[in-house]
Amino acid sequence: MEDILLKVDNLHAGIEGKEILKGINLTVRPGEVHAIMGPNGSGKSTLSGVLAGDPKFNVTEGSAMLHGVDLLALSPEDRSHEGLFLSFQYPVEIPGVSMVNFMRAALNAKRKYFNEEPLSAGEFLKLMRQKREIVELDNKLASRSVNEGFSGGEKKRNEIFQMAVLEPRLSILDETDSGLDIDALRIVAGGVNRLRTERNATIVITHYQRLLDYIRPDFVHILYKGRIVYSGGPELALELEEKGYDWIKQQVDNQ
Amino acid sequence: MANDNRQTTFDNADQGSEALRNVTQNEYKYGFVSDIDSDIIPRGLNEDVIRLISSKKGEPDWLLDFRLKAFRHWQTLEMPTWAHLKIPEIDYQAISYYAAPKKKDAPKSLDEVDPKLIDTFNRLGIPLEEQKALSGMAVDAVMDSVSVKTTHREKLAELGVIFCSFSEAVKDYPDLVRRYLGKVVSYRDNFFAALNSAVFSDGSFVYIPKGVRCPMELSTYFRINASGTGQFERTLIVADDDSYVSYLEGCTAPMRDENQLHAAIVEIIVEERAEVKYSTVQNWYAGDSEGKGGVYNFVTKRGLCRGDYSKLSWTQVETGSAITWKYPGCILAGEGSVGEFYSVAVTNNYQQADTGTKMIHIGKNSRSTIVSKGISAGHSENSYRGLVSVAPGASGVRNHTQCDSLLLSSTCGAHTFPYIDVKNETAVVEHEATTSKISEDQLFYCNQRGIPTEEAVALIVNGYAKEVMNKLPMEFAVEAQKLLSITLEGSVG
Numbered sequence: 001m002e003d004i005l006l007k008v009d010n011l012h013a014g015i016e017g018k019e020i021l022k023g024i025n026l027t028v029r030p031g032e033v034h035a036i037m038g039p040n041g042s043g044k045s046t047l048s049g050v051l052a053g054d055p056k057f058n059v060t061e062g063s064a065m066l067h068g069v070d071l072l073a074l075s076p077e078d079r080s081h082e083g084l085f086l087s088f089q090y091p092v093e094i095p096g097v098s099m100v101n102f103m104r105a106a107l108n109a110k111r112k113y114f115n116e117e118p119l120s121a122g123e124f125l126k127l128m129r130q131k132r133e134i135v136e137l138d139n140k141l142a143s144r145s146v147n148e149g150f151s152g153g154e155k156k157r158n159e160i161f162q163m164a165v166l167e168p169r170l171s172i173l174d175e176t177d178s179g180l181d182i183d184a185l186r187i188v189a190g191g192v193n194r195l196r197t198e199r200n201a202t203i204v205i206t207h208y209q210r211l212l213d214y215i216r217p218d219f220v221h222i223l224y225k226g227r228i229v230y231s232g233g234p235e236l237a238l239e240l241e242e243k244g245y246d247w248i249k250q251q252v253d254n255q
Numbered sequence: 256m257a258n259d260n261r262q263t264t265f266d267n268a269d270q271g272s273e274a275l276r277n278v279t280q281n282e283y284k285y286g287f288v289s290d291i292d293s294d295i296i297p298r299g300l301n302e303d304v305i306r307l308i309s310s311k312k313g314e315p316d317w318l319l320d321f322r323l324k325a326f327r328h329w330q331t332l333e334m335p336t337w338a339h340l341k342i343p344e345i346d347y348q349a350i351s352y353y354a355a356p357k358k359k360d361a362p363k364s365l366d367e368v369d370p371k372l373i374d375t376f377n378r379l380g381i382p383l384e385e386q387k388a389l390s391g392m393a394v395d396a397v398m399d400s401v402s403v404k405t406t407h408r409e410k411l412a413e414l415g416v417i418f419c420s421f422s423e424a425v426k427d428y429p430d431l432v433r434r435y436l437g438k439v440v441s442y443r444d445n446f447f448a449a450l451n452s453a454v455f456s457d458g459s460f461v462y463i464p465k466g467v468r469c470p471m472e473l474s475t476y477f478r479i480n481a482s483g484t485g486q487f488e489r490t491l492i493v494a495d496d497d498s499y500v501s502y503l504e505g506c507t508a509p510m511r512d513e514n515q516l517h518a519a520i521v522e523i524i525v526e527e528r529a530e531v532k533y534s535t536v537q538n539w540y541a542g543d544s545e546g547k548g549g550v551y552n553f554v555t556k557r558g559l560c561r562g563d564y565s566k567l568s569w570t571q572v573e574t575g576s577a578i579t580w581k582y583p584g585c586i587l588a589g590e591g592s593v594g595e596f597y598s599v600a601v602t603n604n605y606q607q608a609d610t611g612t613k614m615i616h617i618g619k620n621s622r623s624t625i626v627s628k629g630i631s632a633g634h635s636e637n638s639y640r641g642l643v644s645v646a647p648g649a650s651g652v653r654n655h656t657q658c659d660s661l662l663l664s665s666t667c668g669a670h671t672f673p674y675i676d677v678k679n680e681t682a683v684v685e686h687e688a689t690t691s692k693i694s695e696d697q698l699f700y701c702n703q704r705g706i707p708t709e710e711a712v713a714l715i716v717n718g719y720a721k722e723v724m725n726k727l728p729m730e731f732a733v734e735a736q737k738l739l740s741i742t743l744e745g746s747v748g
Binding site for chain 1: 694695696697699700701702703704705706707710714715717718719720721722
């Protein structure tokens with residue numbers, strides 16, 4: 001049990017009475033990178049939303065445990081404190097709230113959860129400076145309002161920056177490659193790789209093989225119609241890139 | 256006269272209003288009552304009452320005449336009904352128009368002030384002892400109808416700055432008071448101005464001499480304590496040529512089931528190249544979550560930028576009061592004079608606010624900026640009402656108005672009533688308006704990063720209001736930020 005970070009068991013969930021996830025099983029161990037791929041509408045973003053506790057979705061069956069803690073029983077903020085991080089596909093803008101204030105609120109909320117004193121302004125700014133370098137985010141971005149007026153690439157770098165500050169146990173990157181040019185992709189992937197340790201793990205949700213050239217997965221899962229229908233090693237992603245999703249769809253639909 | 260009258264109510268702004276509700280049922284921490292022996296005159300209003308008030312204060316005849324003229328005029332008026340407010344009928348005969356903490360003579364030093372009074376202001380965070388008094392701020396503390404104590408007076412006097420209670424000003428500087436009283440807000444101005452002119456009891460008087468930059472913030476703290484009374488104070492600020500002053504007012508009242516009336520007047524005169532910054536943090540008791548009790552805040556505030564290149568800046572953070580009716584304005588008579596209005600008005604539960612500004616451009620090349628940020632929650636109604644007028648002879652006028660509304664519930668209302676009246680074709684008048692709400696996505700984003708919903712709402716609201724909050728003096732900014740968060744506690748789900 002100790003070496004299982006995330007255990008998802010027969011997870012069913014949906015939105016407004018419509019079932020989208022129809023029995024997901026997934027086991028992630030520390031140090032691993034899992035890629036979840038699949039055609040549009042297969043439930044990839046629903047899975048990340050459900051694990052993070054997005055109130056839009058209802059869980060109808062199954063369980064999800066993060067290092068032995070029942071994720072589904074926790075509020076979204078407590079899931080965050082317990083080490084779950086979601087890099088959003090579409091990070092929202094929060095006008096007037098500076099990144100510095102935002103991250104300070106986030107970090108101090110986490111410290112409070114673990115009965116730790118809030119960081120002093122000096123310590124906090126030093127931490128911000130260190131973490132910023134990981135994704136080559138310049139100082140000006142950090143003083144701007146959360147995501148406001150950021151380019152697509154800046155938003156994604158900003159997500160990874162937040163991940164660096166919060167040091168999660170499990171990071172879920174939801175379509176982090178969408179809207180990125182090749183340089184931004186390299187920077188973002190470089191940041192993710194620098195943050196990898198033996199203790200944490202990453203789930204990369206993506207459409208394309210491209211990102212996986214930069215973030216090497218240990219496992220690749222294919223999600224289709226709310227189920228993981230195929231799992232394999234990194235070579236599976238290459239196969240998908242070559243053959244598309246049709247052969248999988250056919251296989252599943254003929255069953 | 257262009258009259259753009261738009262109304263916005265959102266039916267779909269219900270955002271898990273449960274959490275919002277939790278946040279709004281907060282405690283009003285200034286709701287205590289001090290047990291102070293008070294001299295309260297019987298309820299009711301007639302000429303005898305006015306003579307009584309005037310004699311209690313030992314006023315000269317000209318001031319009594321002023322009051323009586325105002326009273327006679329008031330009797331001919333009816334309460335205005337044009338505001339977007341539902342005001343229950345007010346029985347003006349059921350109010351006591353004068354309540355003063357009892358004292359033998361005017362206290363010579365703080366030792367003679369009732370310790371309970373000092374304690375009251377200590378509890379409000381306003382120490383009156385000189386040695387404890389905030390060093391960068393001089394305070395005039397007004398309890399019910401009278402000024403209790405003004406700090407740092409001697410230090411200011413060295414520079415020729417006069418800062419004292421209105422009553423003292425009438426005694427010590429009668430010529431100054433007589434010259435300026437009612438010159439910006441005439442007793443004929445409106446119903447509440449006439450009422451105030453008839454019964455006003457105290458307030459603050461400020462005079463900044465030529466060329467003096469007032470070295471500290473001047474501040475008046477208004478406290479209603481006695482029940483069954485109204486508070487009617489007047490503030491008069493005169494900034495002579497090339498002077499500068501920053502002035503703050505704060506106000507609180509006990510929690511009571513009854514509604515209490517507060518009808519104040521603020522008059523400001525700004526001479527050549529002088530600058531006045533007037534900041535308000537209004538936190539009168541707002542009534543309970545059912546809308547019971549609370550202060551009616553019907554205030555007339557206006558400044559006359561008489562001198563060329565003079566400047567007047569109003570900043571207000573309005574979080575309290577059951578009903579707010581106020582439009583701090585600038586008469587921009589001087590050439591190149593500048594008027595500014597920065598406002599955050601928050602309404603929650605059953606609060607109502609109809610507030611905004613008037614920018615009257617008379618001087619050539621006069622400029623004005625209006626930034627209004629309304630935040631509505633619960634069942635509240637929040638209206639911006641503003642007038643920008645440009646006189647025929649005022650060439651080269653510029654105005655920019657930005658008027659934003661943030662909705663936190665599906666049962667609140669946000670309304671905008673901008674009036675623009677331009678009689679000179681060289682004027683450039685701009686009006687921008689937005690309406691928004693806190694989205695589920697924003698809240699979830701904050702939650703995912705570990706920030707609980709209530710804190711997220713406070714963060715987002717303060718971000719929204721930042722442009723205005725930044726205009727507040729440092730001493731008040733932090734307090735005002737907290738106040739915003741508290742007022743909206745429990746208002747988003």
